Amino acid sequence: MVYENPDGVKIGLEVHVQLNKLKTKLFCGCSTDYHNDEPNTHVCPVCLGLPGSLPVINERAVEFAIRIGLALSCEIVEQTQFHRKNYYYPDLPKGFQTTQYDYPIASKGKVIIEGEDGERVIRITRAHMEEDPGRLQHIGTIEKSKGTLINYNRSGMTLIEIVSEPDMRSPKEARRYLDKLRSILDYLDVFNGDLEGAMRVDANVSVFGGERVEIKNISSFKGAERALLYEIMRQKNHVRRGGEIVMETRHFDEARGVTISMRTKEAEHDYRYFPEPDLVPLRVAERAPEIQKALPELPDARRERFLRQYEMSNMHARALTNEIKVADFYEDVAGKVNPKDAAVWVADILRGELNYRDLGIDAFAAKDIVTIIELVTENRITEQSGVEVIRTILDHGGKPQDIVKDKGLLKVEDDIVAKAVKEAIAENPEAVTDYLGGKEKSLNFVVGKVMQKTKGRADAREVRERLVKDLNDQS
Amino acid sequence: MITKEEVEHVGWLARIRIDETKSDAYAGKLNSVLDYFGQLDKVDTEDVPPTYHVMDIVNVFRKDEVTESMPQDAVLSNTEYRKEGNFKTPKII
Numbered sequence: 001m002v003y004e005n006p007d008g009v010k011i012g013l014e015v016h017v018q019l020n021k022l023k024t025k026l027f028c029g030c031s032t033d034y035h036n037d038e039p040n041t042h043v044c045p046v047c048l049g050l051p052g053s054l055p056v057i058n059e060r061a062v063e064f065a066i067r068i069g070l071a072l073s074c075e076i077v078e079q080t081q082f083h084r085k086n087y088y089y090p091d092l093p094k095g096f097q098t099t100q101y102d103y104p105i106a107s108k109g110k111v112i113i114e115g116e117d118g119e120r121v122i123r124i125t126r127a128h129m130e131e132d133p134g135r136l137q138h139i140g141t142i143e144k145s146k147g148t149l150i151n152y153n154r155s156g157m158t159l160i161e162i163v164s165e166p167d168m169r170s171p172k173e174a175r176r177y178l179d180k181l182r183s184i185l186d187y188l189d190v191f192n193g194d195l196e197g198a199m200r201v202d203a204n205v206s207v208f209g210g211e212r213v214e215i216k217n218i219s220s221f222k223g224a225e226r227a228l229l230y231e232i233m234r235q236k237n238h239v240r241r242g243g244e245i246v247m248e249t250r251h252f253d254e255a256r257g258v259t260i261s262m263r264t265k266e267a268e269h270d271y272r273y274f275p276e277p278d279l280v281p282l283r284v285a286e287r288a289p290e291i292q293k294a295l296p297e298l299p300d301a302r303r304e305r306f307l308r309q310y311e312m313s314n315m316h317a318r319a320l321t322n323e324i325k326v327a328d329f330y331e332d333v334a335g336k337v338n339p340k341d342a343a344v345w346v347a348d349i350l351r352g353e354l355n356y357r358d359l360g361i362d363a364f365a366a367k368d369i370v371t372i373i374e375l376v377t378e379n380r381i382t383e384q385s386g387v388e389v390i391r392t393i394l395d396h397g398g399k400p401q402d403i404v405k406d407k408g409l410l411k412v413e414d415d416i417v418a419k420a421v422k423e424a425i426a427e428n429p430e431a432v433t434d435y436l437g438g439k440e441k442s443l444n445f446v447v448g449k450v451m452q453k454t455k456g457r458a459d460a461r462e463v464r465e466r467l468v469k470d471l472n473d474q475s
Numbered sequence: 476m477i478t479k480e481e482v483e484h485v486g487w488l489a490r491i492r493i494d495e496t497k498s499d500a501y502a503g504k505l506n507s508v509l510d511y512f513g514q515l516d517k518v519d520t521e522d523v524p525p526t527y528h529v530m531d532i533v534n535v536f537r538k539d540e541v542t543e544s545m546p547q548d549a550v551l552s553n554t555e556y557r558k559e560g561n562f563k564t565p566k567i568i
Contacts, residue, residue, distance in 0.1 A: 022539055023539045023540065023541055024539050024540065024541055024542075028542070029537070029540060029541055029542030029543075030541075030542070030544045031541045031544065038547060038560050039547075039559070039561045040547050040550045040551065040560055040561065040562070041544060041546075041550075041560075042544050043544055043545060043550055044542070044543075044544050044545055045545075048545075048550065056535060056536070056537040057535070057536050057537070058539050059536035059537065059538060059539065060538075060539035061539070062536070079533070081527040081528065086488070087488075088488070088489070088490045089567075090562075090564055090567060136567060138566070138567075145566045146566065147558075147563055147564060147565055147566055148563070148564045148565070148566060148567040149558055149559070149561035149562070149563055149564075150561055150562040150563075150564060151560075151561050151562075152550075152562075270488055272488075275527045275528065277528070279535075280528050280530060280532050280533055280534070281527050281528055281533045281534075282533065282534060283533040283534055284534070
């Protein structure tokens with residue numbers, strides 16, 4: 001089935017990724033580990049823009065940027081140079097942002113997503129390096145603010161801005177793209193996406209081939225989806241009423257779920273970009289082959305391998321490789337028990353229970369799920385009991401063996417069942433005779449007797465099979 | 476040609492108040508500077524690669540190693556407008 005895209009929706013995304021796994025900022029040695037610290041304690045003359053200070057590029061930041069570029073199948077630029085993007089706003093005390101302009105470090109890449117109608121290629125226009133501005137906090141609400149507080153701890157952090165072509169046709173595809181990007185970045189180990197502000201999204205959207213509108217201030221992936229849904233509806237309604245869409249920037253109001261027009265007086269040429277004289281050019285393309293060789297296995301490749309190596313369904317392979325932590329967890333488990341059992345228990349059962357509780361895979365120990373799978377496959381507890389053990393661990397903690405013991409989940413030992421079966425046959429000759437005489441239902445009575453003797457902890461199906469076998473052997 | 480309006484616009488971008496009576500004069504002076512540099516346009520640069528930096532060096536890096544940051548008091552020492560360790564400014568939209 002081909003997706004028709006009835007409203008001619010085109011979405012392009014600009015994603016800012018903060019490389020917070022670097023130890024230091026982009027141009028100075030200030031520590032990036034500021035998230036729990038006092039304001040303005042991770043700053044120095046360079047990131048404060050004090051006169052006379054000189055920026056020097058963090059070599060590892062460049063390597064991370066190339067790593068990201070290569071993972072997005074980009075070309076790495078031969079030579080590049082940072083520029084000054086001039087604007088007056090107190091989030092950057094220097095009066096300009098240091099950024100790449102005409103030669104981004106990486107360009108012309110792609111990301112493959114699960115689109116509305118199957119696999120879809122989203123083209124990457126460019127990925128460039130720049131510095132993060134400081135953080136502004138309004139005192140009171142933004143409308144009635146009495147002033148603004150500025151914390152420069154974030155100022156000078158390394159950002160990679162990843163710009164896509166307008167290749168997404170629905171908010172759902174935009175969400176899939178963001179999830180895929182996050183997945184790839186997690187695999188690359190360049191950032192911790194759980195930290196505040198690690199990934200920030202601006203969206204460009206148009207309908208019916210009209211002008212594009214930029215949406216800023218989106219704070220989450222879910223927010224991106226909601227902002228786009230609203231904005232597409234707004235544009236469609238506006239056109240339907242005979243209006244014309246003008247190119248503008250709008251602000252997403254998360255609380256109300258609407259976008260609001262923002263008047264900006266500065267146009268692109270007002271930024272007066274010019275080469276940053278304090279930084280010499282970067283010539284780094286020759287580093288690319290070595291970095292390419294050291295790239296980790298990425299989500300798509302790992303999914304393919306899971307399909308081949310563990311012979312699982314495509315659905316399981318996808319579910320198990322989206323998050324690197326889940327994939328590592330699965331392989332840990334699959335090394336100790338049957339990989340097919342592991343796939344079902346991790347992808348379907350455990351992930352289901354975790355999602356229900358809004359927990360990540362970190363909340364469960366691999367060795368615990370191994371124990372549970374072993375208990376079930378060795379036929380010592382039922383599958384249902386296995387699920388119960390998982391739930392108990394998540395809700396109350398504890399070890400699988402203890403929970404099995406405390407809750408009396410162990411299936412009754414084989415010889416006890418065998419003994420109970422023999423006794424039941426001996427004690428109920430009439431039912432046995434009836435059964436052997438052709439009355440199928442009489443067997444149920446004997447099964448019930450065995451279940452009584454084992455206090456309900458035997459598996460009824462097994463008891464029945466054993467009874468049939470014993471009776472057939474007898475006659 | 477730089478106009479009076481452009482001078483005022485650039486003044487606004489740089490957050491410098493330009494006295495209306497003076498913007499014409501500034502435009503004239505800026506135009507004479509531009510004319511002077513305009514002589515460079517006569518040079519044939521067809522086969523000359525763009526110069527991004529006057530020094531012929533590339534790839535000056537530092538290692539990703541933490542150096543000491545400034546104490547908060549020193550960071551805020553140039554202003555009396557502060558609150559809970561932050562710089563405090565008038566309302567900014």
